[in-house]
Amino acid sequence: MKLFGNSAPEKAFFLDQVRRGEYLHQSLREYLPESGRLLDVGCSAGGLMIPFAKRGWSVTGNDPDRAYVEYGKQIGLNIELTAAEEMDAAGDVDLIIINGSLEHMYDVHCVMQRCRQALSENGLLLIEGRALGHGLEQGMLTHNHRRYLSGTSIELLMRMHGWEPLLITEQPLCGPTRPSAVFVLGRCAVPSDDVQLERVKAQGRERLDSYYRGRFLALVLPS
Template sequence: MNHLSAYLEAIGIVDGVTSQSIACEVCGHTGYEIVVDSVATTEGRFDRLPVVACELCGFLYQNPRFNAAFYQAYYERYYRQALFGQTQPERDFVLDQMRRGEFLYRSLAAYLPPTGHLLDVGCSAGGMMVPFARRGWIVAGNDPDAAYAEFGSKQLQLRIDVVAAENMRLPDAQFDLIVIIGSLEHAYDINRVLALCRKACAPDGLLLIEGRAFGYGVLNGHFSHNHRRYLTIESIEMLMLRHGWEPVLSTDAPLCGPTRPGGVHVLGKASTSMSVNALVDLIPVRWPEHGARTRHALTNLTGFVGAAVSSAHVTGAPS
């Protein structure tokens, strides 16, 4: 872990940290190529934390991955302070959440029942649920950040559980719409999160996933260290099919409004889950250019590795 020491020191968490190389979270393939070798940490600083692309499906993710205790400590103690300079939500942040929720409702209205049950996974202060609640929806959210969740519970009168998404306890087959707006890029175990969401999804329910880390990184010219993975439309579609949603809308249109540029959205309807083997067979048919197109978009990023560095033959690959 020597090459990661500078990163850990920049973050301020060095004790009890371990790391290991992981397989692709989408298709399970173990081969990857390093495509970006450094990410933005503090203001104006970049440290080595490799971002790799799966050789099979093109999925982008940080590798190696640290132990769960590291991420728990980071998000509980440092994330909001580093991002916003404080640990309590500001009024403008909450108002922006509400406006984004209004944009989202209007964007999805043609797909939604008049009322229903909404779950917002990683909802922060919960402001995006407010426009749905005002229209008669029964809403629930969760977030591991206790201060933000408490604000939404007390000030907005919302039901928000303080819990990591991997540890959600949800009723079976209840939610007509589940939204994960950017939070899936932060989660520790996305396959567990999506499995829990599928179990809680109503028979004809919908799942909306927003990915923003990839597009926002391209716009800014660098990736942030805050994201465990960098979702594209294609990788979201793959995850949905694997876990039992059929994509019905895939778009880079700003469904949640203009204040968070670079986002992509996929809306899926509950269906039958696809085996990993079936998904692997589908990749060259449905997304044949995903890897090449993604790599091309990265060429101007700080830390871009021009010649692909493969895990199969490079000394010092993440381990």
């Protein structure tokens, strides 16, 4: 499958992936073991994995776009051509990264279940998504974005499927070239109960209301 027409990844795109991987490793260093197994879900050409590999990590990625997968394979990266909903779940991964890919996927609950099965007992999951609010303001609404994400929506997904969020931030953990992103890092835990999920939903509604109310009133009320 080719998701982006007939174009292959450009070198500049791949090098930016590598730089973002370097930023990401530095940003997460306090949470990470010295080395381990990394799975990059929806990895594109896989450049984000290279800084981890240089530090002794065993790295694997997957992506449904053949051109990007082949580009990464030519460099020597281990990338499987598959959709995230169909990926193998080995159960021995220490860190899974979903970096700007979850908004493109068909079945996020299936993906979260497979990620949970793939992680080791104390494994970590990092999700980066185009942030609802900031993303819309900057015009990042494209035909292949099936959803926008917020810290709350990612936290809910994690808690529903068995992660405890450790970090929720809109700080640029991957560096300055991907603005308008939200990052959530979670560790394997038991799924949250309904009371906890409802509390998270209520907090999320309050944040959305406070974010949009002023902007909406500015549009509809005369100055």
